[in-house]
Amino acid sequence: MALAGVDPNERSQTADRAAKSAIVIGGGFGGLAAALRLCVKGYRVTVLEKLEAVGGRASVFRQDGFTFDAGPTIITAPYLLEELWALCGRRMADDVDLRPMNPFYRIRFDDGSHFDYQGSTEAMRAEVERVSPGEAAGYDSFMVEAARCLKLGYQDLGNKAFETIGDLIAAVPSMVRMRAWQSIHAMASRHFSSDKLRQVFSFHPLLIGGNPLSVTCVYSLIPALERDFGVHSAMGGTGAIVQGLARLVTQQGGQIRCNSEVRRILLEGRRATGVELADGSRLQADMVVSNGDVAHTYKHLLPAAVRRTWTDRKVERSAYSMGLFVWYFGTRRRYETLPHHMILLGPRYGGLLEDIFRHKRLSSDFSLYLHRPTATDPALAPAGCDAFYVLSPVPHLDADIDWRVQAEPYRQSIERHLEQTVLPGLGAEVCSSRVMTPADFQSRLLAYKGAAFGMEPRLLQSAWFRPHNRSEDIADLYMVGAGTHPGAGVPGVLSSAKAFDSLIPDLRENPAFIDARPIPGVV
Numbered sequence: 001m002a003l004a005g006v007d008p009n010e011r012s013q014t015a016d017r018a019a020k021s022a023i024v025i026g027g028g029f030g031g032l033a034a035a036l037r038l039c040v041k042g043y044r045v046t047v048l049e050k051l052e053a054v055g056g057r058a059s060v061f062r063q064d065g066f067t068f069d070a071g072p073t074i075i076t077a078p079y080l081l082e083e084l085w086a087l088c089g090r091r092m093a094d095d096v097d098l099r100p101m102n103p104f105y106r107i108r109f110d111d112g113s114h115f116d117y118q119g120s121t122e123a124m125r126a127e128v129e130r131v132s133p134g135e136a137a138g139y140d141s142f143m144v145e146a147a148r149c150l151k152l153g154y155q156d157l158g159n160k161a162f163e164t165i166g167d168l169i170a171a172v173p174s175m176v177r178m179r180a181w182q183s184i185h186a187m188a189s190r191h192f193s194s195d196k197l198r199q200v201f202s203f204h205p206l207l208i209g210g211n212p213l214s215v216t217c218v219y220s221l222i223p224a225l226e227r228d229f230g231v232h233s234a235m236g237g238t239g240a241i242v243q244g245l246a247r248l249v250t251q252q253g254g255q256i257r258c259n260s261e262v263r264r265i266l267l268e269g270r271r272a273t274g275v276e277l278a279d280g281s282r283l284q285a286d287m288v289v290s291n292g293d294v295a296h297t298y299k300h301l302l303p304a305a306v307r308r309t310w311t312d313r314k315v316e317r318s319a320y321s322m323g324l325f326v327w328y329f330g331t332r333r334r335y336e337t338l339p340h341h342m343i344l345l346g347p348r349y350g351g352l353l354e355d356i357f358r359h360k361r362l363s364s365d366f367s368l369y370l371h372r373p374t375a376t377d378p379a380l381a382p383a384g385c386d387a388f389y390v391l392s393p394v395p396h397l398d399a400d401i402d403w404r405v406q407a408e409p410y411r412q413s414i415e416r417h418l419e420q421t422v423l424p425g426l427g428a429e430v431c432s433s434r435v436m437t438p439a440d441f442q443s444r445l446l447a448y449k450g451a452a453f454g455m456e457p458r459l460l461q462s463a464w465f466r467p468h469n470r471s472e473d474i475a476d477l478y479m480v481g482a483g484t485h486p487g488a489g490v491p492g493v494l495s496s497a498k499a500f501d502s503l504i505p506d507l508r509e510n511p512a513f514i515d516a517r518p519i520p521g522v523v
Helices: 013-018 029-040 079-087 121-131 136-155 165-177 184-191 195-200 204-208 217-229 238-251 294-300 312-317 350-359 403-421 438-445 490-501
Strands: 021-025 044-048 060-063 066-069 098-100 105-108 114-117 232-234 255-257 262-268 271-277 282-284 287-290 323-331 341-344 368-371 386-394 430-436 477-479
Touching (some): 021 029, 029 044, 029 079, 029 287, 029 490, 060 430, 066 238, 066 386, 079 238, 121 136, 121 195, 184 195, 184 217, 232 238, 238 255, 294 312, 323 403, 323 438, 368 403, 386 403, 403 438, 430 438, 477 490
Antiparallel strands (some): 060 066, 098 232, 262 271, 271 282, 323 386
């Protein structure tokens, strides 16, 4: 609502000339965080979102009275979100209700036994001893190493933009101290003799698109991050956080335009000057920030002739994360014994990972992540009902899988498995259903090869080796989100916006700058 007597569309022409403008492609967590950081530094910001609402991979599906978060559901490092509200002089708690999870998640093994993953060191040591007596000391030593990776690999380097070989060389001592050349599964195997515990403490890279058998042990930082800051869920779902960020952006003067797909980035020579939309219209800007899939951005939004670093060949030959098959479903009854988060491990661990990442074939067995948000927030479903999504890692679109044919049989096989394990009678209780396959990730989210997390976070595709936050090829073009440094996952994506922020001058520090944002209170 506008203030009486004030035209919200009126801006000082002098202010318009003085303020620099920025276009942000994509309204996911990374794009909204980058937009907000630009707004508070005095830039005129327009966010362009392809979909009908902001969120990107964190968008929301609503059907049959159910609310389904399409993507991320585990919130760690909430201080990164609180920091964004603090930049605006606000408290996140006034807009978003985060609830701590306990346990963080239950890990169910194929033999029916389970491990309750928790935040308390004492509880975790007891759980380790329950599953494999005599291994609590291994847990202690693993977490010492994980805490080192959290400090060196994330807190010291995660918010830093890697731009030069010098930046890479400066990070080498930390990489050596973390033994970054070994895989996280190899690290877990040094500390635990139990195969079950090796799985429990090495699966985390799957949450950001990595194969535990090959990605660097630096990602053991995730268990340390969870221990230090907890695992949370938002009342109203993750979409409530997205909506809170979007409100902050508009309150700070930013503009958000949905149903606005970018067809190409406009250039003058090797400098980004704006974008052309799918409808043919053009928008000019002093800088462009892409929160879109990085491979798609380079391969499809920029001509090959201007790309010296991220050529078509390099984009195509990079290794990408797995794809995801996600089944969203609602039941006409509640399953009260199930926790908010559950991981169901299959009979094979290494073999299944090899099928997904190396052989690119769809296996008859699977490991699953089962999300039951109504365990915490019943309002996400009609009274007496439960909302779920179940996620299965699958090969990306380099695999010879026709998802138009395979989607329903695969969904049915997951339904049967859940019915036989943790959701008795499921088939008769489902009253709402929807699936997403890697093909949908490609068409809906423009994810290259349908890879859900962009480039796989291998050692030589991390930090300086990952697409930089400031484009190596194009001036005034920047990258945020899962495909750039430091990587995927909500903490990684929010940190990418923080790394980008370190590259951008604060216009408010320029005495010639005139604040071009609307008068406070004008929306």
